[in-house]
Amino acid sequence: MDKKKILIIKGSARKDGFTNRLCNETENFSAEHEINVFDTYKEEFLPCNGCNYCEKNGKCAKRDLDGFFEKFENADLIIFASPVYNGTFSAPMKSLLDRFQVYYTSFYANGKIQKIKKRRKAIFIAAAGREGKVSFEYMKSQLKCAFSILNIELVNSVLCAYTDTQSTYIETLEELKRSLKDE
Numbered sequence: 001m002d003k004k005k006i007l008i009i010k011g012s013a014r015k016d017g018f019t020n021r022l023c024n025e026t027e028n029f030s031a032e033h034e035i036n037v038f039d040t041y042k043e044e045f046l047p048c049n050g051c052n053y054c055e056k057n058g059k060c061a062k063r064d065l066d067g068f069f070e071k072f073e074n075a076d077l078i079i080f081a082s083p084v085y086n087g088t089f090s091a092p093m094k095s096l097l098d099r100f101q102v103y104y105t106s107f108y109a110n111g112k113i114q115k116i117k118k119r120r121k122a123i124f125i126a127a128a129g130r131e132g133k134v135s136f137e138y139m140k141s142q143l144k145c146a147f148s149i150l151n152i153e154l155v156n157s158v159l160c161a162y163t164d165t166q167s168t169y170i171e172t173l174e175e176l177k178r179s180l181k182d183e
């Protein structure tokens with residue numbers, strides 16, 4: 001079996017929360033692959049402030065995500081994992097998505113050519129206290145829009161719903177494992 005580079009981007013601060021439990025299961029399930037984890041609550045990075053430096057210079061003025069971007073560009077499979085907070089991504093995850101602006105400006109400045117040449121795959125994991133369906137669809141559509149510029153194919157999305165009451169954790173984990181197996 002080919003050893004894949006898997007990048008897990010964590011968007012929850014709760015160590016034993018549903019999102020992180022699903023991320024940990026992903027790590028265990030994919031142990032034979034090369035795994036990198038980027039925890040948006042632990043890593044220190046600045047939010048995009050729309051300075052437009054990237055538009056003129058083709059790179060971000062901030063250097064704090066250079067290491068991350070390298071892993072992001074070279075991964076085979078990327079896991080985006082976020083709780084639903086106020087109908088969308090947790091704040092640090094949203095902040096990371098904004099930092100992809102460097103890729104968006106390059107795309108439009110270069111006749112809609114993707115800056116990242118390697119086509120990667122992604123799986124989206126979300127956890128919601130309630131049904132979360134509308135938020136989940138909205139988050140998926142946000143990701144799909146970004147992924148078209150980031151050269152990523154969203155191969156599957158799983159939602160762990162009703163975490164405030166009787167969560168769908170077991171079913172979500174099964175679905176996640178099935179989709180990891182397919183990749």
Ligand SMILES: Cc1cc2nc3c(=O)[nH]c(=O)nc-3n(C[C@H](O)[C@H](O)[C@H](O)COP(=O)(O)O)c2cc1C
Binds near residue numbers: 012127
């Ligand atoms: C600030 C905040 C906002 C939230 N907003 C929503 C929401 O809009 N919809 C929802 O279904 N659950 C909402 N929740 C509940 C979380 O989605 C739920 O607790 C989820 O399990 C958190 O993910 P985690 O277990 O991985 O930490 C919110 C929780 C917090 C702390």
